[in-house]
Every structure is written in structure tokens, then in C-alpha cells.
Amino acid sequence: MGVKKIVSTVLTFLPGITIAMLAVTGFAQMPIFKRYYIADIPGFGWLAKFYVTHYMHYLLAVVLLAFLGHRSVSWFLGRKRGAGTVWTTKIKRLILAGLVATGMMLVVRNLPGYHFSPGVLVALDLTHLGLTVLLMVTGVVSVVVSRIIPDQNNKSV
């Protein structure tokens, strides 16, 4: 496999891997991986380290935002338009937009000097979590749909 091919394979899977890792590091913000022994599995200890997963979540968000910037311009210029706009893909895009919006607000919340009222705090956390679960469900649905109707071109984002 040539370097070009490797790069293009990585680029194809990068968005999917980034989103999956964002979900994992996001879930790791809840104290569940230690409680449920997942962090005990050799190589998974980092899942119980809140500051490590928090930092990773931020780093992955940087990658995702760069990718979304790239995708949006490509779409605007017409290079990626047309293919992959089945209903599940449209829903996934909407959910992703919601995740980015709530995620950005949470990033602002984490800066010194920003105070959110309790309703906003709970709503943001719940919405961010709920949208992640929804994205996962939609992902599964879109795989099933693409199996049933194989000619549908389902893109991951």
C-alpha cells in the first residue's frame, strides 16, 4: 500500500474514529468506567482518569472542528454535494450541529469567570449527553438501513 493510499484510508476513517473517541472520552466524564470495571481492563486505565479524558476530549474536538470546517467548505464548493444525503445522514448532521453547539457552550463554561445558572448547566450537560446517545442510535439505524437498502450511500457525517 502506497503512502498516498494510507493517507487517504486514514482520512476516510478519521472522522468516524474521532467521533467514536469523542463519545468514549465524553462518557468517561461520568464516573462509570471505574465503577463498572472497564478501566480495570489492561490498557483501559486511562478511562478512569478524568483530567486525561477531559484533555483528550478537547483535543479530539479540535480535530472534529477542523474536519467540519473542511467538510463545510467542500460542500459549499459543490465537491461533496449530492451523495450521501439520505434522511439518516441529514439527522446525523443535525445532531452533530447540536453537539458542537452545546459542546462549545460547555467549553466556555469551563473558562474562568463564566457562571451559568443551574438550569442552563443541567440542560447543557443533559442535552450534550442525550445528543450523543441519539447520534449512536442514528448510527446504528443508518447501518441497518444501508443493509436493507444497499444502494443508499450512507456517509458517516
Place this chain on the structure above:
Amino acid sequence: MSEKTMDPSISRRSFLKQGAASAVTIAATALPTVASAGESQQLATLIDIEKCVGCGACVEACREKNQENYPRVKKPFPKMIPKRAKPEDWSDKQEIIHRLTPYNWLFVQTTRVMVDGRERELNIPRRCMHCINPPCVKLCPWGAARQFPNGISRIDPDICLGGSKCKAVCPWKIPQRQSGVGLYLDIMPSMAGNGVMYKCDRCYDRIEKGGEPACIEACPEGVQTLGPRDEIIKLARERARQINGFVYGDTENGGTNTIYLSPVPFETLNKSMEQGPGRPDFEPKKDAMAHGNNLVTAMAIAPFAGAMAALGKFYMFTKKSDTKEG
């Protein structure tokens, strides 16, 4: 402090009844209350260690004031799944005053050190530091903890599930858990949560009404001084210069709103005093939130970098096609 930003917390019942939908609605109406307040608006306390005689009046006053806020436990505790999650119970040890517990939010650490060539006993009131950017608040996955614009951080006992993440991320491991109380009992008591976390809320309700925290009011020696953070820092540094002393809390964890003034270095205090669960140290602390927050600029640039890359690719592509056609 405006009433708008100090709006009451969601009650446990309404939270459960209306669930996430209510929270989203609240968010929509409460959005204008998202506020950015600089450190200048924060209130800080100066604790002059040399003045403290260790009488414990502050501890007593805190316990009296917060009796109504202490956990009222339902027993037996839910059976935990998996067994690793053990219930924590302080309800039969409410009399303990020599460490932090869910029933004791302030205690006095006592130690003996050499000051100017003679051995002296020093007494140090310890409680939550009320960090400028508190990880306990910012990293709570459930939004149960919040910080008021005046710098006070508080864990809402009606929302907290007792997962203890706030304690894990707190540089001083301040919040303390009591099982058998709180929202988790109404959701999935065996599978998620384990009680409620408790810590000093700096008598936010008294301060809101223009009053003083109970511990400050009760102290016969005037050990604590409360005021705007910049003034308190100035005062602490000035006093430190006068007594050849040392200051702690001004820069720790990126800065806190509890400033200690000591006649001996905090390293010395830290070595001499008893530490452990519920007994915080005086170690230097790096800004715990800085690692993530330093990536915010990268986050802001990332979409533009991606867009530029796409534009570049598009430019190369059109150039190539032009050359081919030409």
C-alpha cells in the same frame, strides 16, 4: 450580586417530574443569566493563621448553621451493583470534628512548628478553598455544582448523584460523600450514583442577604477577613511583608478565594501537620483546568484551518483541470 444570577436551584421533585424537557425549557429562558464575571467581582477570605487560638467556635457555628443542610439518611442503603461501589456512611459519626465529613464542613488543623527559634502551636481552619475556576463545578458531569459570580461554589444536594467526581478532581479532595440520600434514590439506586457530596458553601444564603458566614461571625479572634478578592490579596501580601510571612491560595490551582497567611513557609506546615482523607494538605497546586483551557484557541482556529485546507485543495483541483483543458 443580582437576583437574576442567584436564582434558586431546581427542586428535586420538579427535576424528576419534568426531566430533561424542563431543563431545556429552563435553559432557553435562563440563557440571559449566563454571565461572565471577572475575578474582581469575587469575594475572598483572608485566614490569618497566627491569630487562631483553636477554640473551635467557628466549627460549632458552622455545624449549628448547617444542621438543616446536613444529610437526612434513608436506611437501609440500596444494594449496590456492582459491589465495588460501596455506600459511605457518616450518619452515625456526626460528632466527628477533627476532619471534613458530610456533617462537618470546617475543622481546625493543629500542628507544632518552630517560629523564630521557639516551638509554637498553630491552628488552621480548613474548608473548601472556593477556587476561582473550581474543577468541582466545571467538571461535574451532571451540572449539580455551580459557582456564583461572587466566587462561591456550591453543590446542589437536590441534583447531586454522589458519583464523587468533584472530590476526585478537587486538588484538596474537599467534598465528602454521604450515601442513602439524594436524587439517586429516585432513579436507579443500585446502578448509578451513591449519595450526595457535601462541603462548605461559604454561607451563600447569608452573604446573599448582606450577612457574614457563620464561622466568621462566631470567631472571637477575628481570624478571617472577608472582602473583594483584589483587596484581600493586597492585604495578605502587605501583612506577609510586615511579619516576614507567607501566603497560600493566591495562585494555587490558578488562584482561590481562601488566602492563608502564615508565619512559617507552607512547606514547613505541610510537613508538620497530619494529612489524609478529609484533612487537606498545603502542597503547591497547578491550575487543574489550564490543560484543557489552553486548547480553546486551537479549537477556535480549527474550523478555519479545515476550511483553508479545503479551499487549497479546491484551488489545486481547478488549476489541474485548467491545465488539462488548456
